[in-house]
Amino acid sequence: MKWLQSLTVLAACSALVLISGDPAVAGTNFGYGNVGASKKDDTIAAAVAIHYTSSGNSGGSGTITSADSNWTPPACWYAPEWSASDFQKFRQGVYFSAVHDPDLPSDVRGDISDENQNYANGDYDNYNLDKEKEGMWWGPQQNPNASLADQSKCDKDPFWVKKGETPDVPQAVKPETLAGLAYEQIHVPGTKVTLAPSGASKVNLPTWAWLDKGDFQPVSVTASLDAPGLHIEATTVAKPVALSINPGTKDAELLPASGKCVLNDDGSIGQPYARGKADETPPCGVIYRRSSGNGTFDLRATATWEITWTGTGGAGGSLPDGEYGNNQAVTVQEIQAVNR
Template identity: 35%
Template structure:
């Protein structure tokens, strides 16, 4: 029985055992498509002429002749692990012995199939995984006055402080851990009247003082009345990652909320 040691380097794709179409009914080997494999694959072609003992098993990329075989059409193949098989001088760990069986009556092996080491996961890939798991809060829109806004009276704008905190997620595999962190950097306000306001912070509430004073951090003054101004607050998040002795950045993320402001006019205020 022919035996072959299969290295992990040759196990890159799903196994296909390919035999040439039938030429004569008496040459021994046949065609088969093996879809069940115990490992991460290999291409195997069998050489023949004169039956099994005259053939060879060849794994592309591991050397050997690329012989073509002829024979009856086999309907399928499978790999069967042999748990109680061993050979002097052959490894006993890091893989296993397998028989190649093709219907109706072809079998070869056992073959030693080395365990393929898992491909290393790069820190960047882990960072992308962590970034995709970030759950960033949407802003709650707050304003003063709390109800109707007034023409020519400054509106103070801010988002709730709970949405203005860094958010981090860590992704890990054995031996490697990477953390992605999103930090709020600015809020863009689309005021619904054709103007946009960018604030480099969450803004501040009006706590006493002159209601005619403009917000020092984030605000807007409406010049025309409207029953419904659609107002959108968008938080911009910078995203960085660090781990495994390296790090980097991702394009910014955003979260948004939209509401409606009613703006009324009080003539006594006049234009400022």
């Protein structure tokens, strides 16, 4: 049974709670770049964490989602986890929890014991304690937003990596990994558009929709990972490129017909209504063909964000466009004609 599978069963049986006594017990706090961080004393260092910094309008109202349903951020990856001495304490803690758990299946207990023997007396010569300053133990980390099935795909046993080296292992952390994780951290502003007329829209007359140039600016998030002899980072940038209008009813005509209003040169979308434009067709808007009666239509404006990234060593590329939108209620009335 693989190391991760053993810990999964152990966690299910005993929840891997910290228990009193020696040796110190480290929990398996699997999660977003911070695995094995629980500790009994200050001698067990937390795992190497991924840090995020934002720029631009990062205080937005929501996170973007990928327009490509086939793409998702990384579910798991391998990264530096422990120094040699920390790994020894971690493994001893796992073993200590196992042997004191009466509900743990004997085969799992045996697997953990065999693994400990391998690290202590087998391939690695006492957890590589004599190489404390020469490298680190790498292990799996998981994205808590991913499914458990996808998280568990990183099931390789912890492995030793020399300082300054990047292992030739599928799913080892790299700039592209961090770019995908940074994507998930991007917050963008809401998309409540300005409408004209400002009160109720009228059947068969254009409703103008626009966003001022200051409403949307590029947003970026940088994800970085630092360990002895290793620095990896990636900056993911979201740039607004278009706004799509869904009028909330099939009885409407979109302007333009595609429903996608592109960004103007000054960063605005659409065009503000002004007196004297009543007979003009707005570059962004909608014409409702029936009234909303006693209710309203939920007009939804969804912004499209173009996603690019750059990373350590000149790496870079693009990721699927992101989307984020909001609903707003629109009242549509019939035009009242007066006969004289």
